[in-house]
Amino acid sequence: MIQVREYARLTTDERATPSLDCAVVKRETLEWVLKLASEWKGEEPLLLSDGYHVFKLGSYIGYLQSPDGEGIEILPKTNFGQDNPQQTRKILQRMLLAALNIRPRVAGPAELMRMNVPLHEWIFRQFLSELQVLVTRGLCFDYRRVDEESRFIRGQLQIQRQQRQSPARQHLFHISHDIYSPNRLENRLLKTALNYVLATCQNSENWRLANELSHRMAEIPLQAKPQRELRFWNNSKLMQIYNDVRPWCELILEKMNPNFQQGSHKGISLLFPMEQLFEKYVEVSLRSRIRRGCQLLSQASSQYLLEHTVGNSDKPQAMFLLKPDLLLRGSNGAQTLDTKWKLIEQTSWQTDKKYNIAQSDLYQMFAYGHKYQDGKGHMMLIYPKHLSFNQSLPAFHYSNTLTVWAVPFCLDSQQLVPGSWQEYFPNLYRQELLTGAT
Structure with missing residues (x-):
């Protein structure tokens, strides 16, 4: 994984000296970033030309991963960045918590803040830790109507369909009944995010935890077009136990999953405008x-x-x-x-x-x-x-x-x-x- 700071230069020239302010990337990676920049809708440009086959990143921090797997971690440009990237990561994590309106105590135990991993793996761990707490406490179930043929009458008999039943199948009943199932929208969205984390994470502890949770949620199907369905998340009091895991789930589904990105430039583009992160960070600190x-x-x-x-x-x-x-x-x-x-x-x-x-x-x-x-x-x-x-x-x-x-x-x-x-x-x-x- 390549590590740079905001405003760093990207080039394919192998003669360049790699540093926090200059990254030598594959040609395919640079072409993918250029394609991403051409369709970027942020207030600030994602990429600017800085000479022949050299481009300069804008004021964004986060993580980029091209379709061929080359990853670029972008850290804030502070006095910590040159000597101590881990200190910069910790500050970035606190800024992200402020931007997501997550209180520090909700973010999990202190060891999560000390993880020496890239931003996307840290986000995976936050999501997995909150999901583990939720699954241990118990997922919310909901009644779901099921129509089926059965040897026994259960629930409501569908008389019209039963009257059309062939003589060879007279021993079966067309019934409609409700089952108490975890197959509800919120759980399907969590399972979809979990499925992506399991397929994408490279940290061994993250993979172990994701694999364990995947088995515990095996009966829950994936959600088609999850980005569109996020707005239908139930905000009732009965769903308050989902409040801690929800922002991480939304972040993964909206920003990180390449299968949900539009266009042909599939990859991970987890980027945050540094100006907005800093503004929110200061606001949260002063408000208290x-x-x-x-x-x-x-x-x-x-x-x-x-x-x-x-x-x-x-x-x-x-x-x-x-x-x-x-x-x-x-x-x-x-x-x-x-x-x-x-x-x-x-x-x-x-x-x-x-x-x-x-x-x-x-x-x-x-x-x-x-x-x-x-x-x-x-x-x-x-x-x-x-x-x-x-x-x-x-x-x-x-x-x-x-x-x-x-x-x-x-x-x-x-x-x-x-x-x-x-x-x-x-x-x-x-x-x-x-x-x-x-």
Whole structure:
């Protein structure tokens, strides 16, 4: 398996030196990735040209496996990536749990978080562990109507069919009755995901557990077209014991199973946009720490950039919706927080790089500040902490009344790095949780 980081280059040139930022792949693999990129529907491109027969990955992390079996693991580009891929994997796993709205205690015992395996094998283990708990507790059964011929009358006799019965078969009865069976939609979806894991996993412990569960669920058939049937999953209280395994089942059926992918480029494409993972990771971490009585809104959408009157209409039309990642509301008003998955540098302020902060991001915060905060108060840009950005930058002032801060977020401790910004964001942390991030 090939291991790289986001934005790594892919090439078929065997003279290139493999590293976390450059992977030498088979020609068939590169052609498959190019085909996948041409049909990609994400907001960010999956692959960009970076020279002759060299292509650069976008800001996605996860796992790719071409139809011929060559696998590529894509890790986040952090200061952990070069020296300790396992540390990066652990952070990625926590981010994924946040994105799936899974509480850490639901994710299973601590040893699952320490598994030194690629992301897809870790997902398999999470699914198998939760499925094992469910099967041990007992699957939900349901009544299913069965029509059959029998020597004995059971349930309802189908009189019209019985009257047409030939003399040679008069000893058999056409009956219709209900049986209590595990053959229900949710169990069929679980069995379908399990069947895929059993056929795909390469980790010996995963295969052993999948094989054991497959035998225990042998009487349950597979579900045809599972992606389409996922929306019919029963959410009643009786099915709450399925809540822990459901997100892993959906993830496998929707993203990982090549048999359910459209088109001819069958393979595994388990990819997550890093920007969205980081945003959700920060949101979940901050939500558990904000001061009581405050509200943290995700993707607030109550303000527009401008209004425009069309034709003879007397009513202006709002245009260009403004959606900050996070909006913190408290008794002293609203404060805008926006996450950016970019590596900025606190020592490059004297150069043209200007800390590597994008000018467009500052323009965006300027609009947020005027529309959501009436042009006054303090806002925050949140970036991942790394070796070259381990403390908050001095405040940026748009005016005497509007200020934005650039603050590092520690991926390991899941906290904003303390600094002078704390004085201006009293609602962001409860007093008892104001501890330093390492």
